[in-house]
Amino acid sequence: MIWQILHIIDITLWVLILGSVAYVAFFAVISLFYEKEDRVAIHAAALTNRMTKFLILYPAYNEDRVIINAVEHFLEQDYPADLYTVAVISDHMKSETNEYLRTLPIKLLTPTFEKSSKAKAMQYAINEIPETFDNVVVLDADNVVRPEFLSQLNILCSVYDAIQCHRCAKNANNDVAVLDGASEEINNTIFRKAHNRLGLSSALIGSGMCFNYELFRKNVFQLSTAGEDREMEALLLHQEVFIKYAPEIHVFDEKVSNQDNFQKQRMRWMTAQVQSLMSNIPKIPGALIHGKINFVDKTIQQALIPRSILIVLLTGISIFVTLTIPQWCEKWWITLAILSLSLFVAIPKEIRFRSFSKVFTIPGLVLRMLKNVLHIDRKNTDFIHTEHTT
Template identity: 40%
Template structure:
């Protein structure tokens, strides 16, 4: 696990090829699923209309699930499309499929945002460059919208480490970038056809990603296309969110492992199998904590009893150093500041939350676990 992270952490620093496009021409349908997001959706919708991109080339559509009547009325006052949906059990995949059946028009790409996401003014222009190159799946560069608590800083830091290892690093070595759940764009017809077969309760983006990779579709990474995402601010929300993510990760590992091995051996689909390998990886907080604990125990045994835990203190120490090196190589310069150092003090608590989460995964992937959003301003 440590070697895997270290290889891609180093690769993320390789020079990348500049992608250039012509005049804007991609017609975007911007879908914003909003489940009980009355506190942020109006701001998100208004901000989505501020793109430095020809207005005739994009349409914003809010998928309103369980929003208050007054929120619906205010949305309908905006020059956007509002699609009202209602389900016995709400999921993002159901909302998206309902919208794709309802909305009429001619589009080249479908862009999916979360209800709290704010696109940088040139976001669509940056995504258009990749779409013009024929990319069918493009992941934008998602960054933190807020850093107002220690957990928010840690969440934003984790996102940027993921961006470096699983997006920059992977693309540098010719593999697909990982999807993130929002700020992602797909060829309109292809996406619509794929979504018909997706009924995920949690982690719809993981199922979508697996099917894209199984089909041999490369996922590009638009590193200069920034979209701002609200980071979790409280420990309880952090735990619920990670519970949902881990549950989906292990669910799809079990569901697709055999298929991944088959496609690797029979068809040479390394991209697809690499995604399966990612599902095997422990969360970095857990991995780092366990390695630190094992290195400490091995060293203590060596001092007290004269022998170390197999395969030796040097091994565990080397793993610890490799893991730390992978993380440091992946941290953007902007995070090297006092605020980050203070946030690191929350790591022991995050480690305990992750440990407890592992024992609470049962059933989490069978019901929709909503992460509430409250922040509008980019801080």
């Protein structure tokens, strides 16, 4: 009897974990196929020479270390200066930082929020800037882009109402930063590139995002949590707005380089994931009835076990079962091998081997993530700030 109970537990746990592994493996394979892109429409848009008017939003909470560098780089755009407006929403930044920003050709907004959040900063900007625009770009305070950034976006904006650019690492100064950068690229492969190749919407990532201005204005005031990107994504998918991933338009983002910041960042992400899952589940029946496949897929994503936890969990279980009940261990090792191969494929070739060489850093990071699980409050909407170190 005891062996039957143990076997049921073993199979149940394996099936639960297999669901997350299968999702990752499926989209890792899809990413290898040639992308079917509407190149005719994009080429036609390029020939029209239509010039989009952009509003660039930099929500900046206590970002004195990085905001000036990011804004100065952005102002080097090869796009007409009268067709884009850079707005920095300076929240709890030093007076000397604000004084310097006022010398630049930008709009500086200085709200005083009782409880700060990125959503509130964006809402404030839309209310305070009276001009109308064609598109809105949202960037983090540490994001750096190339001079051709807006010129590239201008072409895609004629075809798509929502675009997620390719956010990638601008630093790899230690093991944590390398792994964080690799994790970002895996997300780009699985949740963005592979999804578009199947005709599904890309996931949003919080920065490097571009939206039709009226679409953004309509939805930004419905955001209320610290996971504003997941909220925005769910709103767009429920409205059946397709999100395009633009792998050739790079946004360079600072990766966390110490374990404390890693834990803070993952705490924010895990809280947002739980909040998004709980918010989306009641809408699933309606989404299924109306064939909103993208919304259903997004809800499934929120239910997945985080990959780093999957790696450590599968490795630990495989070893434990091998030592205690070896006749049950084969399926665990096969599942671990599938996950490892899928992640290997999902990481770009140029950083693949460097990333896998840092694998022994993962257990310590996972322990910090597991501590976060005990403190997740799905009703908490407080903003968790991750400090920048460069």
